[in-house]
Amino acid sequence: MLDQEKNWGMLLGYRLYVLAFFIFLAAPLVAAGTFAFNDSLFPALPWQGFTFDWFFNDTEPKLGMFHDRRLLRGLYYSFIIATAVSGLSVFVGTCNAFLFTRREFPAKNFFYIMMIVPLVIPGVILGISILVFVSSIANGIEESYGIELEFMRPGILLVVLGQFSFITTITTLVIIARLKKFDGAMEEAALNLGASRARVLMTITLPFLRPAMIAAGIVAFLVSFENFNTTLFLVGSESPLTITMFDRMAKVGSTPVLNAVSFFLIVGSGLLALISILIQRDRSSE
């Protein structure tokens, strides 16, 4: 219907623009991923032949990513941090969703805005403000009591707190969207049939929310895994993968092992994102 209004040439131009845009979108990802399979010491043309060395080879100079100690350690720390952030933020996000969709309390709009605010604070600022705050507490304790609290210095705990501070907004919004679709009559029916409130929550409401909770958890995991800005200021000696990779990238002469990691992450996060989208879509069409 709409197509008839536009003339043919314009529509063709439009289509070409859309095509060009998707090429633009894919080009850097393809470049970063493809060189992982180039049998050369540099991530650059010419193409020297196909290889899996940058994944599996165990000797220098072609040390593959699965034998590179520092990269593996980064991957491990990223995994620990992302799992912790994801669990915490889904828990708090679920509480928040019930709080904002089910309850009435004074200044609710104000608190709702406060809940969104972390999403519009630059990540760098979140990082330094938490660093300043926690460090000043740690310094205060050290000066007054002479106790050095190692966990309050830059390190995994601070990174988790920093990422949690804004990822919780995302999980809250995802879970709220689902909870708003819930039909209150289902809970009432269960209550009328004599179920206790706790039982209604466990057998009806939470199962209804499960897809949104899983999707929110995956999103939180991905955002945490890829976060750089907030993490940069809070990181201690246990560098997560993004920080390790950045340090190497800043050095000249990085080998295609970084491309191997990129390929691994592109495929991994693409699959996880796909799962989270499918989980949400399937249930909502029921």
Place this chain on the structure above:
Amino acid sequence: MNQADFKRLSLILLFMPFALWILLLIILPHIGMGVLALREKVGPRVYEFGFGNFIDFAMEPIYWNILFRTGSMSLLVTALALIAGFPIAYYIAKIAGRRSRGALFLVCLIPLWVSDLIRAFGWILLLRETGVVSSTLLWLGLVDAPVEMLYNDITVVIGLVYTVILFMIVPLVSTLDGMDNAMIEAGYNLGGNGWTVLRRIIVPYAMPGIISGCIIVFMLTAGSYLTPILLGGKNSSWFTETIYEQFITRYNWESGAAFGFLLLAFTSFVVWLGLKLSGQTLAGTVARN
């Protein structure tokens, strides 16, 4: 325990995680940063309360330039992302067939989940002197010597647009998706041409999505660190880089906190101005989902 007591108790229990989160991780740290920014160093381990750190900033034109540069380039990036992204969002929401719509949207969403670091790395491999574009041009005989396309402002702007454009497209698609095609047809039937329909019907309808996209894109750009550094080189003069330098390299936390405060004030002001000018609210745009 009666019903009212139970309700109150459960409300308090539900409120606790929210209150702890916002208070301990957002409000108090920002107050702490503000207090630190107002601490003036007058000697080794001697501090005074005052605006010294902000005065230092105001007296140094380099810092002003960097903040101004970051702000104006972020606005440029936001505008470019809107102009480049709107047709794509419109295509996905209104022109593409039912089948391809979902697929196109998915293709848009997946790069969103790939780290900025990898995307910037991809651009480096394409654009540097020994990169793919340069070698291809050389091979085609279009240039005589390798071309360095990194480390200039145009590359930084393109790289930033690339990093943030999906955050513009996603809210636009979901807004435009909810628009009834009959509204557009009615516009044409009443004698409007393509431009009038766009200006008077489509854009006003999409306004919450546009504002939401612009706020997030502007904030992400002004607060970005990776893309300007990796594509612009060490002298890209981005404000977050100055903050990092004060904090980590010079270990001057007082002045770093003051700079952070300025960046926050600046981005909040622009976000506030955008909301006021368009008559939207934060809850109505960013949290629309």
